[in-house]
Amino acid sequence: MSLDEAGRQLEAAIHDARVSFDCIELDDLERAHTNAITARAAVDAAEYALRVEAERRASEKEESQEAEPPQESAG
Template sequence: MEEVVRQLRLAIHEARVAFDCIGIGEIERAQTSLITARTAMDAADTVLRHSLAGHPAEEVAAEGVAVLAAIAD
């Protein structure tokens, strides 16, 4: 689950970079950041699907809560 969180954070970061790049007119850099964000989202989806295939959704959700709680500390 930590990998899902890491990939989602990367996607959020890259989406913000793309937004900022558009605001300053760096369209090519924005496109690169959007591709990276999309790739990170795809990776998070793959890891989450794999987790759900091998474990009940409640177990995966509980692990996700535990990971976020650990990160917050």
């Protein structure tokens, strides 16, 4: 997972939400429902990708802080 994947998933969610909206206007509720579900799934996938990336960065930050020797205060 990456930030690129999160972006792709959000773009897919936008598309599916628009299709769902249009289907509601056309009174095609079954297709609107299907596209609303796929939009939600794409948003969930994007959220997961973002969470994984945030956790990875936090872990890297912790590791780099542990690798640095403690600084002594002067005085």
